[in-house]
Amino acid sequence: MKKIKIALVSSSGGHLYQLYMLKEWWQKYNRFWVTFDKEDAKSLLADEKKYYCYYPTNRNIPNLIKNTFLAFKILIKEKPDLIISTGAGVAVPFFYIGKILGCKLVYIEVFDRIDLPTLTGKLVYPITDLFLLQWEEQKRFYPKGIVIGGFV
Template structure:
């Protein structure tokens, strides 16, 4: 099985890395944002780097379009069977494109969110094959989700 690991940098990437024992059993690759940390990761792992994105900046629509097409290219090239996503904004195209390609999509809501849903979570919840929350309190926002506990 081939697995795409889609996430933003920072805590989202840290959470993804906590799943290492699981994804290392498979052929896998990362789709994440381009930073010094992820460039170091790319020296050891198969990593596709995307532009950093901020929805409050003037160039957000343009960058989102660029990220969409880079992600499309990556998913067509790699042909994953499963996409695991920990958020945030830059990972939305991976989930949408993956679903359109009829791939399984697993979304793990952020550990940092225990009292309100994320924007990415609210969007992906509508079509994820498996949606996991790390706090039981989040089941009130995502009633069909699975409570998986902390991945830390």
């Protein structure tokens, strides 16, 4: 069995921290990170392989275009088997390019969104292989999602 390679993709801040909290799981895999060039990412991921993407990503078309080209470049180079993300906007180009390249996609909807879906969640839901939820209430937006409970 070949060793699995994982891309962990997220904005900095709470999105990054939620992915980082899965360390017990991801640390046993060959991996790399894609996030913002910000102090929290530099500190948390000091000893990790990482790529910095363009920000801000929220409704920023120029950075979406730049991150789409960046996603293609990184994913061609790294060839991950799996892309996992908690959002936000940077996940969108990585998921769509990753899907085209044959990557498996796992999205974890964020903990603090109970009553409304996130824009990123809505955009990647149709193409994910596994869509994980932290609240039962989120199932009304993502009926095929699997509730795993909160981990923050």
